[in-house]
Amino acid sequence: MxxxxxxxxxxxxxxxxxxxxxxxxxxxxxxxxxxxxxxxxxxxxxxxxxxxxxxxxxxxxxxxxxxxxxxxxxVPDRYLTDPGHRWDDEAWDLLQIPVGVAFFFRNAALDRLVALYPSPAGATESELDPATWQRVLDAGPLAALLQPDVEALLLRRTHGRTACYLVPVDICYELVGRMRLLWQGFDGGAEARAALDAFFAEVERRAVPVGRQPATAPAGEPRP
Ligand SMILES: [Zn+2]
Ligand SMILES: [Zn+2]
Known part of the structure; x- marks a missing residue:
């Protein structure tokens, strides 16, 4: 195949x-x-x-x-979380993302934001106007810290609440691969959801609230 x-x-x-x-x-x-x-x-x-x-x-x-x-x-190994993240409910509803998970990274070569979500076919790109994503993401502090190509913003919507993380981009593709293997029916099914829960429990465990992470950039180096 x-x-x-x-x-x-x-x-x-x-x-x-x-x-x-x-x-x-x-x-x-x-x-x-x-x-x-x-x-x-x-x-x-x-x-x-x-x-x-x-x-x-x-x-x-x-x-x-x-x-x-x-x-x-x-790919950096930092995990950051934005506990104050407030997602625009209407924007999220518009997206109709099947398992309530999406991730974004900045493609440096194309100079644009790419929005993807897991699906039975693998990573599927959102066809939503990138300006909509941009507006929502810019509302939080994590988007400004995102390193092009190697880091992603990962969002998960559960129980009417959206969690937002800055993560290494490779774990997003790991998640996509796992979802593709486990996916059943329209919404992924119980097994896929259990895998999602385990995945996000690990992300949550590793994530440091933004603003509290140790400074790693050498003095004088401009922030990307
Ligand atoms: Zn080597
Ligand atoms: Zn490897």
Whole structure:
């Protein structure tokens, strides 16, 4: 089965993110060192929009924005939450996102915001006017901190409340892959929802409220 050929396949340039994971033991794709199956770092290969598995030293090498020619960028490992986030209820209702989960990242090459949500077909791009997303996202402090290509804003709507997180972009594609495997029926089904709950419990556990995270940018470096 080739998910790349489906009419509902994600936007061009994103398909490689949703490729099923290989079951073999993973190695660093830069130097060949074996890496732990779970919990290793990833780089985004910016010319192909692909995720690349990396060992810790290689991840460190490409850790700084603008390092090298920018062909590889290390996916940061910070998780931030915005406890004060207030989503516009009407905007959310308009979106009709099946499992109430969406994520956004800024595509540096296209210079635009991409809004995706999990679906049986993988990552599906929202066709909503990007200006609508932008307006809603700009209402909170996390959008200004978002690093292009490597971080995402992740939103989840449950019980009339929206949680908003800034997360590494690779975990969003992990979630998409998991949802695709478990998805049943129109709304995903019980198993997919249980996986979502577990996923967000982990995000919540790791997330630091925005404004309370330690400063990591060297002094004098302008904020992106
Ligand atoms: Zn390596
Ligand atoms: Zn990997």
């Amino acid at each position: 080739s998910p790349d050929r489906r009419p509902s396949a994600p936007a061009p340039g994103l398909r490689r993110f949703t490729r099923p994971r290989t079951p073999r033991p993973e190695t660093c794709e830069l130097c060949g060192t074996p890496v732990a199956r779970d919990g290793h770092r990833h780089l985004v290969r910016t010319d192909e929009r692909a995720l690349v598995c990396a060992c810790a030293p290689c991840a460190l090498l490409f850790d700084r924005p603008g390092s090298g020619a920018g062909r590889f960028r290390t």
